[in-house]
Amino acid sequence: MESCVFCKIVSGKLDAYRVYEDDAAVAFLDLNPVSRGHVLVVPQRHAETVTELSDEEAGELFAAARNVAALIEEGLEPDGLNLLQNNGEAAGQEVRHVHVHVIPRYFEGDGLAVRFDTEALTEEAASRVLETLGQA
Numbered sequence: 103m104e105s106c107v108f109c110k111i112v113s114g115k116l117d118a119y120r121v122y123e124d125d126a127a128v129a130f131l132d133l134n135p136v137s138r139g140h141v142l143v144v145p146q147r148h149a150e151t152v153t154e155l156s157d158e159e160a161g162e163l164f165a166a167a168r169n170v171a172a173l174i175e176e177g178l179e180p181d182g183l184n185l186l187q188n189n190g191e192a193a194g195q196e197v198r199h200v201h202v203h204v205i206p207r208y209f210e211g212d213g214l215a216v217r218f219d220t221e222a223l224t225e226e227a228a229s230r231v232l233e234t235l236g237q238a
């Protein structure tokens with residue numbers, strides 16, 4: 103897709119700090135890292151969100167993210183790693199080419215705070231969701 107910034111990186115029209123490439127995916131440093139070694143993994147074929155990928159493509163993307171995570175673990179020795187994948191504006195997706203964030207985490211402090219405001223699941227809420235999903 104011509105106007106897509108990640109397609110431009112995949113095709114080499116736009117420079118990026120590439121850290122990994124295979125037949126299905128390319129990975130490069132995020133220009134606004136939340137921690138040292140924050141990497142984006144993108145499929146070579148343009149797709150906007152995760153559900154636009156085939157089963158095979160989704161598997162290939164996750165395998166690439168796993169490989170990048172292994173590279174980061176070995177090279178940067180972080181204390182942990184988050185894989186984050188945003189779909190749609192409400193989920194914080196800014197670039198409309200599906201991507202997985204691989205975010206190394208460090209005890210000494212970084213720019214990411216993962217916090218879930220939760221409430222306990224009730225029987226009623228669970229049954230309603232399962233019904234909607236056709237699993238009741």
Ligand code: AMP
Nearest residue numbers: 107118131132133134188194195196197
């Ligand atoms: P998201 O909010 O999940 O869509 O994340 C998009 C990410 O892409 C942001 O963290 C941006 O910093 C990053 N980004 C945008 N343009 C580029 C670029 N040209 N090279 C590297 N990272 C980029």
Ligand code: ZN
Nearest residue numbers: 106109148199
């Ligand atoms: Zn694209």
